[in-house]
Amino acid sequence: MSLNKFSELFLNLDSNNSTKKKIEILKNYFSTNDDLENSWSIYLLTGKKNKRFISGRYLKSFFSDIYEFPLWLIDTCYLRVGDSAEVITLLLKSKNIGKNKFTQDISLDELLNKILPELAVLKEDEKKLRVKEIWTKLPKENLLIFNKILTGTFRVGVSIGLITKSIANLINLDEAIISHRLMGDFKPSEDSYKFLINNKVDLEELNYKPYPFLLANTFEKKITEESINSFQYEWKWDGIRIQLIKRLGKVSIWTRGQDLINRSFPELVENTLFIKDDFVIDGELLVWNFAEELPMNFSFLQKRINRKSPSKSIQNKIPIIFIAYDLLELNGVDKRELNLENRRINLEKNFHKWINESEKDISIIFKISNLLFPKNWEEVENLKNKSRENATEGLVIKNKNSTYALGRKKGIWWKYKVDPMQLDAVLIYAKGGSGKRAGLYTDYSFALWKDGQLIKFASAYSGLNNQEIKELDKWIRKNTIEKFGPVRSVKPEMVFEISFENIQVSNRHKAGISVRFPRITKWRKDKNIKDADTLENAQKLMLNKL
Amino acid sequence: MIQKSTDLIKYSDQGLYCELTDTWIDPHKPVKRALITHAHMDHFTFGCNEYISTPETSLIIKERIGSNINIKTYDYGKEFKINGIKLSFHPSGHILGSSQIKFNFGGEIWLITGDFKRQIDETCQEFEKVKTDYLISESTFGLPIFKWEETQKIAIDISKWVNLSPDRTSILFCYSLGKAQRLLNEINKTNFKNKIYTHTSINKMNNCYKKLGIDIFETNKFDKTQNINKFKGNLILLPPSLNRGSFLKKFKNIQTGFASGWMSIRALRKRSGYDKGFAISDHADWEAILKTLNETEAKNVFFHHGDSEALIRYLNEKNSINVLKFAP
Numbered sequence: 001m002s003l004n005k006f007s008e009l010f011l012n013l014d015s016n017n018s019t020k021k022k023i024e025i026l027k028n029y030f031s032t033n034d035d036l037e038n039s040w041s042i043y044l045l046t047g048k049k050n051k052r053f054i055s056g057r058y059l060k061s062f063f064s065d066i067y068e069f070p071l072w073l074i075d076t077c078y079l080r081v082g083d084s085a086e087v088i089t090l091l092l093k094s095k096n097i098g099k100n101k102f103t104q105d106i107s108l109d110e111l112l113n114k115i116l117p118e119l120a121v122l123k124e125d126e127k128k129l130r131v132k133e134i135w136t137k138l139p140k141e142n143l144l145i146f147n148k149i150l151t152g153t154f155r156v157g158v159s160i161g162l163i164t165k166s167i168a169n170l171i172n173l174d175e176a177i178i179s180h181r182l183m184g185d186f187k188p189s190e191d192s193y194k195f196l197i198n199n200k201v202d203l204e205e206l207n208y209k210p211y212p213f214l215l216a217n218t219f220e221k222k223i224t225e226e227s228i229n230s231f232q233y234e235w236k237w238d239g240i241r242i243q244l245i246k247r248l249g250k251v252s253i254w255t256r257g258q259d260l261i262n263r264s265f266p267e268l269v270e271n272t273l274f275i276k277d278d279f280v281i282d283g284e285l286l287v288w289n290f291a292e293e294l295p296m297n298f299s300f301l302q303k304r305i306n307r308k309s310p311s312k313s314i315q316n317k318i319p320i321i322f323i324a325y326d327l328l329e330l331n332g333v334d335k336r337e338l339n340l341e342n343r344r345i346n347l348e349k350n351f352h353k354w355i356n357e358s359e360k361d362i363s364i365i366f367k368i369s370n371l372l373f374p375k376n377w378e379e380v381e382n383l384k385n386k387s388r389e390n391a392t393e394g395l396v397i398k399n400k401n402s403t404y405a406l407g408r409k410k411g412i413w414w415k416y417k418v419d420p421m422q423l424d425a426v427l428i429y430a431k432g433g434s435g436k437r438a439g440l441y442t443d444y445s446f447a448l449w450k451d452g453q454l455i456k457f458a459s460a461y462s463g464l465n466n467q468e469i470k471e472l473d474k475w476i477r478k479n480t481i482e483k484f485g486p487v488r489s490v491k492p493e494m495v496f497e498i499s500f501e502n503i504q505v506s507n508r509h510k511a512g513i514s515v516r517f518p519r520i521t522k523w524r525k526d527k528n529i530k531d532a533d534t535l536e537n538a539q540k541l542m543l544n545k546l
Numbered sequence: 547m548i549q550k551s552t553d554l555i556k557y558s559d560q561g562l563y564c565e566l567t568d569t570w571i572d573p574h575k576p577v578k579r580a581l582i583t584h585a586h587m588d589h590f591t592f593g594c595n596e597y598i599s600t601p602e603t604s605l606i607i608k609e610r611i612g613s614n615i616n617i618k619t620y621d622y623g624k625e626f627k628i629n630g631i632k633l634s635f636h637p638s639g640h641i642l643g644s645s646q647i648k649f650n651f652g653g654e655i656w657l658i659t660g661d662f663k664r665q666i667d668e669t670c671q672e673f674e675k676v677k678t679d680y681l682i683s684e685s686t687f688g689l690p691i692f693k694w695e696e697t698q699k700i701a702i703d704i705s706k707w708v709n710l711s712p713d714r715t716s717i718l719f720c721y722s723l724g725k726a727q728r729l730l731n732e733i734n735k736t737n738f739k740n741k742i743y744t745h746t747s748i749n750k751m752n753n754c755y756k757k758l759g760i761d762i763f764e765t766n767k768f769d770k771t772q773n774i775n776k777f778k779g780n781l782i783l784l785p786p787s788l789n790r791g792s793f794l795k796k797f798k799n800i801q802t803g804f805a806s807g808w809m810s811i812r813a814l815r816k817r818s819g820y821d822k823g824f825a826i827s828d829h830a831d832w833e834a835i836l837k838t839l840n841e842t843e844a845k846n847v848f849f850h851h852g853d854s855e856a857l858i859r860y861l862n863e864k865n866s867i868n869v870l871k872f873a874p
Contacts, residue, residue: 014812015822016801070863076856077691082813087691090810094693094832157816438813466817 002105003138005033006041007145013156022158026166039193040108043186044154045163051112052152053120054127056084059151062128063088067095079486082438085147098140112188116150171197176212183209184258210243210254211280211328211336214404216396216413223397223414224377232340232400233372233380235392236415237323238298238501239286240305244268244322247278247332253285263308267315268322271365274358277350280329282404283369288321294391297504298516323367324351328404336404343404344371380416387418393501394418420499421515421541423533424524426454427494430476432486433461441476441488442469444520446498448511450535454492457511457538458500463520472523495532497522503542513538554651555658555682557850557872562658562682564649567628569598571647571658579628583660584644585610586723598626600635602643606723606754622671638662639673640828641724642755648676656680657842661851663827664834665697669727669760673838681844685835686852687807692831694807700826701732707803707822708740708781715777715797719786719820720805722747724828726783727755727762729805733781734763741780743768748783770796789819807831839867846870 012025030038044050054062060078064071074087081087092098106115119130131150138146148154164182168175181196241256251272253261262269265285287300300318307314327347328336335343348368355363372395374380380395387394394417402412425446433442443461447454464472472494479491499521506514513535524531555564561573570577576593583589583599585606590597597617599607604619620626622645625634631652635645640661649656657678664673708716720726726748733742744752744765752762768782770793777797784791786804794800802820809815809823830838835857839847846868849857858869 017819017821018801070860073690073856073860077689080689080853081691081811086812090691090693094690436813436816438811 002037002107003111003142003145004105005029005037006044006108007142009041010145010156011141013158017157019162022162023166023169026158026163027170030166030170035190035193036109036188037107039186039188039190039196040112042163042182042193042196043112043188044108044149045156045158046160046182046186047155050149050152050154051116053116053150054131056151056153059084059088059131059147062131063091065128066132067091075485079432080439082432082434082436083153085151085153086144089144089147092135092143093140097135098138098143099136100140104137109188111146111149167196171199173199173201177201179212180209183212184254185260208245208247208250208252210245210252210258211282211404213241213243213256213282214326214413216415217410219397219414219416224380228374228376228380230400232344232398233374233383234325234369234396234398235372235387235390236394236396236417237284237286237295238391238393239284239295239301239323242283242285242322243328244272244281244283244324245279246272246275247280249273249278261305264305264310265320266309268320268365271360271362274360274362275354276357277354278329278331279327279350281324281347282326282328283322283324286321286323287318290319298502299504321365321367323369325369326404339401339403340398341400384416384418420501420517420521421503422497422499422521423448423457423538423541424495424527424531425457425498426492426529426532427490427496428454428456428492430472430488430490437469440469440473442473444496446496446518447492448533448535448538450511454529455511455535457509457513457535458498458515458518460496460498460518460520463499464523468523492529495524495527495529496520497524503538505542511535511538513542552680552846552870553873554654554680555649555656557848562850566651567631567633567649569628570594572660581633581647582607583638583647583658584641586641586661586721589661600643600645602758603645604643605758606643606751609750609754622674636674636676637671639664639667639670642670642727642758642760644670644724646674646676648678654679656682657844658682659684659838661686661829662838663830664837665694667697667728667828669731669755669762670724675841678842678844679846681839681842681847683835683838683847683849684829684851685849685854685857686829687827687831688835688849688852688854688857690832690856692807692810692827693833694825694827694831697728697732697826698735700805700824701729701736704729704733704781704803704805704824705736705738707801708738708779711801712779714799714801715774715780715782716801716803717782717784717794717797718803718805718824719784719789722785723751725805725826727752727760728828729783729826730763730765731761738781741766743777743780743782745782745784745788747785848872 009029013022016022016025060074061071063069064074078084078087119127122130160182164175164178168178186192243254245252245254251269253265253268255261287296287304289296304310304318304320324347327343327350335346351368355366372383374383384395394415397414397416399412405412425448427444428447429445430441431443433440443459445456445459447456476488476490479493480488481491482489498518500515500518502516503513505512554566555562560575562571569579569581571581572583572589573580574591576591579596580594581598582603585603590607592611595616597615599617599619600622601619604617620635622635622637625632632650634648636648638644638646638660640663644660646660646662647658655678657676659682661684662673704718720729742765745768749767755762774796801822803822803824804818804820805824805826807825807827807829810825815823844867848870861867861869
C-alpha cells in the first residue's frame with residue numbers, strides 16, 4: 001500500500017528476466033495491495049503517458065545547486081548511466097542522503113495525486129527546497145522510484161501484455177477481455193481497478209474503449225505454398241492506423257498507440273456523425289492529395305496530429321481521408337468472431353449504404369480499402385514492387401478465413417513491404433546512447449559525397465547487433481577527431497549500407513533531402529569510403545520513385 | 547636519455563615502463579624484466595626473461611601458468627635495487643599478494659598504486675599508506691556515481707537472494723581470483739545455511755590462498771556431470787567466462803547474478819543479461835581515489851586504467867594537486 005512496496009516490486013521485476021517469474025511477482029503484488037494502489041501501479045507500469053513533474057535537466061541542476069556539485073560532472077556521469085533519475089539517485093547515495101530505514105511511508109495515491117502535483121506548481125526556488133526535503137526524508141531504497149516518477153521516466157521491463165496476463169491469471173478471465181479493458185485511457189482510481197478485475201463481463205462497460213488492434217506479421221516465403229485464393233490483398237498505406245468508433249451517438253478516434261485524437265481531426269468526427277448506425281471500424285487515416293489521388297507525405301500527417309483544434313483553412317490545406325479496412329462492431333454487436341470474408345461483405349454492404357443515405361456527401365472523406373486480385377504469387381510480387389507508384393508501403397495479405405484475433409497472433413495478417421531504398425554512406429559522427437545503451441556510442445550520423453566533401457544525410461540508431469555495436473564503439477573511441485559534449489566526430493573510414501523507406505526534399509537539412517526510417521542494414525567493411533554513394537545518387541532515387 | 551623528471555616512468559599501450567631500471571610494470575608483451583603488481587591474467591604475460599613480484603603473487607602465477615618461469619620475489623616493505631635504484635612492494639588491498647610499487651630515484655619518490663581498494667577485505671593484506679612525490683593511480687571507477695556499500699551488506703543481499711528462491715538454483719558469477727575468496731569469506735559470516743558449490747578454477751585459487759595462510763570457507767566441488775537436482779536451493783559460484791556455457795541449459799529453474807562494481811549501473815546490468823547484479827568491487831571508488839591522493843601527499847598525479855577525464859578536470863578545478871598526462 002505504499003511507495004515502499006512499489007519500490008520493492010520494481011526491484012523484484014528488475015532482477016528477474018524470466019517472464020514466468022515476473023507474472024508470479026505481479027500476481028502476488030496485486031493480490032496483496034489495495035485497489036487504489038493497484039490502479040496507480042498499473043498506471044505506472046504500463047507507462048503510456050506518465051506525467052512529468054519536472055524535467056531531467058531540472059533534476060540535475062537542482063542537485064547541482066543544492067549540493068554545490070559541478071553540473072559538468074553530473075553530465076559526465078550521465079554519459080555512463082543514460083538516465084537522469086538514476087544518475088541523481090546514485091549521486092544522492094554517494095552523499096549518503098536519504099533514510100536508512102523504512103520509517104515513514106507514503107501511498108502512491110498521495111504521491112501522485114497530492115505531493116507531486118503540489119510540487120509542480122511551486123516557484124522554482126520553493127520547488128528545489130521541496131525536492132531536497134523529500135530526498136532527505138525518503139528511505140534510500142525509494143529514491144530511484146521517486147526520481148523516476150518525478151521526471152515521468154518510470155519504466156521497467158514489463159509489457160502491457162505481461163500485466164494483462166498477470167491480471168487475467170489472477171481472476172481467471174480471458175486475456176482478451178482484460179486487454180480490452182486496458183485499452184484507451186486508464187484513469188487510476190479504485191473503480192478503474194475494480195472494473196479491471198471484475199469477474200462478470202458486461203459489454204456496456206467497454207462502450208468507450210477500442211478493441212485491441214490486430215497486427216500483421218512480416219511476410220514469409222512459405223505463405224506462397226498456400227492457395228492464392230485463401231487471402232485478401234490490400235495496399236499497405238503509410239498513415240495512422242485507427243479505430244473509428246461511434247457508439248450511442250458519440251464518436252471517438254483511437255490510434256494504435258491508444259491516443260484519443262478526436263480534437264486533431266474534427267472533420268472526421270463531424271462526418272461520422274452523419275452515419276446513423278453505431279459501429280467500430282478499423283482503418284487508416286491519411287493526408288490526401290486530391291489532385292493526384294495520392295497520399296501526401298507523412299510529415300503533413302504529423303502536422304495534423306500535433307495541431308489540436310485545427311482551423312478550417314488548415315483542414316482545407318491539409319485534407320484528410322479515412323480508409324476503412326474492417327468492420328469490428330455494428331450497432332452494439334461484436335463482429336470480430338466472423339471470418340474476414342464475411343466481415344468484408346458486411347463492411348462493403350454497410351459502407352455503401354452509409355454513403356448513399358447520408359444527408360451530406362461524406363464520400364469525400366470516407367473511402368473503403370480497395371481489394372486487389374492477383375491471380376498468382378508472381379502477380380503478388382509485381383504488385384508489391386509497384387507499391388511505390390501509389391505511395392504505399394507494400395501489401396497487406398489477410399487470411400480470409402480468420403477472425404479478428406488478439407494482438408500479434410501469427411499467420412492471420414501478413415505485411416509484405418516493398419524493398420527499402422539503400423545507399424552506402426560514411427560514418428562521420430557518433431553520439432552516446434541512453435537507457436540500455438548508456439556508455440556506448442550507438443547513435444550514428446552518416447554522410448554522402450558532394451563535390452569531394454562528405455555531407456551529413458541521415459542518422460540511424462538501429463541495425464547493428466551487440467557484437468558489432470561493441471566493436472564500433474571501440475573503433476569510435478580510438479578514431480575520434482573532436483568531441484562536442486556527447487558527440488564525437490570520427491575519421492571518415494567506415495562505410496555502412498543504410499536502408500530507408502522514403503526520400504524527400506527538405507530545406508531543414510544541409511543535404512537538402514530527408515529520409516524516413518533510416519537504419520543500418522550492413523557494415524560494409526569491404527568498402528572504401530571512395531565507394532560510398534553521392535548526394536546525386538540520392539537525388540536520382542528520389543526522382544525514380546514516381 | 548631521461549630529460550625531465552616527469553618522464554621517469556612512461557606509459558605505452560604495452561604497459562608502464564621505467565627506463566632507469568629497464569623494467570616494465572604489468573606488461574602486455576614479453577619483455578626482459580617485468581614487475582608484476584598482482585596475479586590477475588590481464589596483468590602479466592608469458593615469455594618474459596625475468597619476473598619480479600611478491601611471494602604471494604609468485605605462488606599464484608605459478609599455479610596459473612606453471613612453475614617454469616624465472617621469478618624473483620620480495621616481501622612487502624623489503625627494499626631491493628635495480629641499476630642502483632631502490633624499489634619496494636607495498637600492499638594495495640586489491641587481492642592476496644597485490645602490491646603498490648615504490649621507486650626511489652635518489653630522493654624523488656614515485657609510487658604506482660596498481661589496482662587497489664580501501665575497503666576491508668580479510669582475505670588479503672590491507673592497503674598501506676605510502677608517501678610519495680609522484681603518484682600513478684588507477685582510475686577504473688573514477689566517477690562519483692561509484693560508491694561501494696559495505697561488503698557485509700552485499701553478502702547479506704546474496705544470502706537473501708539465494709534463500710528467497712528455494713525452488714531455484716542460484717548461480718553467481720565472479721572472478722575466480724580474489725573476488726571469489728572475498729565473497730566466500732563474507733557469505734560465511736552471514737550464517738549462510740545452504741550449500742555452496744564452486745568451479746575448479748575457484749577451487750584452485752582457494753587452495754593457493756590456504757597455502758598462503760588465509761582461511762577459506764570449505765565449499766563443495768561443482769561438477770557439471772552431477773545430477774542437477776542437488777543444486778536446487780543452493781548457490782554455485784562460477785567464473786564469468788562460463789556465463790554462456792551450454793551446460794547451463796540443463797537447469798530448468800535458475801537465477802543468475804554477477805558480482806562486479808559495474809553492476810551499480812542499471813544499463814550495464816540489463817545489457818549483461820544476468821538477472822541480478824551485486825555491486826562489489828576490488829577497486830577503489832571515487833572517494834577512495836581522492837582519499838588516497840590526499841594521504842600519499844603526492845604533488846603530482848597520473849591516472850591510468852579507465853576514464854580519468856572527470857577526475858582530471860575535477861582535480862584541476864580544485865587546484866589541489868598537479869595532474870599530469872602521460873606523453874602520447
